[in-house]
Amino acid sequence: MVGDAWGLISDVHGNYAALEQALRLLEQAGANRLAFLGDYLGRGDSDRCIAKIRALADIAIVGNRDLDWQDRVSLASREYVLGLPRTAQADQLLLSHGDSRLTPSLSTSQINRQFARVWPELERHSARLWAFGHSHHARVWRRRLDGEGPVLVETECVPIDAAAYYCINVGTTGLPFPGKGGPSVALVDFARNEIRRIPLEQG
DSSP, X not given: OTTOEEEEEOOOTTOHXXXXXHHHHHHHHTOOEEEEOSOOOSSSOHHHHHHHHHHHXXXXXXXXXXXXXXXXXXXXXXXXXXXXXXXXEETTXXXXXXXXXXXXXXXXXXXXXXXXXXXXXXXXXXXXXXEEOSSSOOEEEEEETTSOOOEEEOSSEEEOOTTEEEEEEOOOSSOOOTTSOXXXXXXXXXXXXXXXXXXXXXX
8 A cells, every 4th residue: 555645534523515525625635545534423414424434435443423423323324333443554554533442542642641652553563654533633743763752743744754653633524623723634645755734614
């Protein structure tokens, strides 16, 4: 899968219009693979979102809201989300939703701990990038292999350095929170060796 451009979508929360916009923008950006990082269900059209994700996903993992809302959707949607894994991997890209109840070592709780439990997980999986959602706040951190960091990288396009690890919060597609920036998706492009945050328009 080296050379692929992965479109990363998280925290749709039933917002079908935002999901369609995210897919369109990722296609325009050159994504040829799609990974969905959980929390598909919410107050919008959850079943329609699941049908679209099920049809398009190269990888999909479960989120905490999917478990919390499983009784509010169709049987087909429920069976789909309950059958999803908690983590997945595509070559050097390790994926989780980011909720500590699902993956304690690969969760947003690690942000304030300098990602102490994340680095051993990346090494164990022979991965260099961890992508997640859950907190609805898109950001990228870099830690060089020589031990420097982690450092928050403030630009929307981040070069992938062969001598560094990366933690990527892709933000939310469908439910932006005040003070955490607008909705967004992310592109991890291994052909161009870059990570890009792609903002969505708020409807």
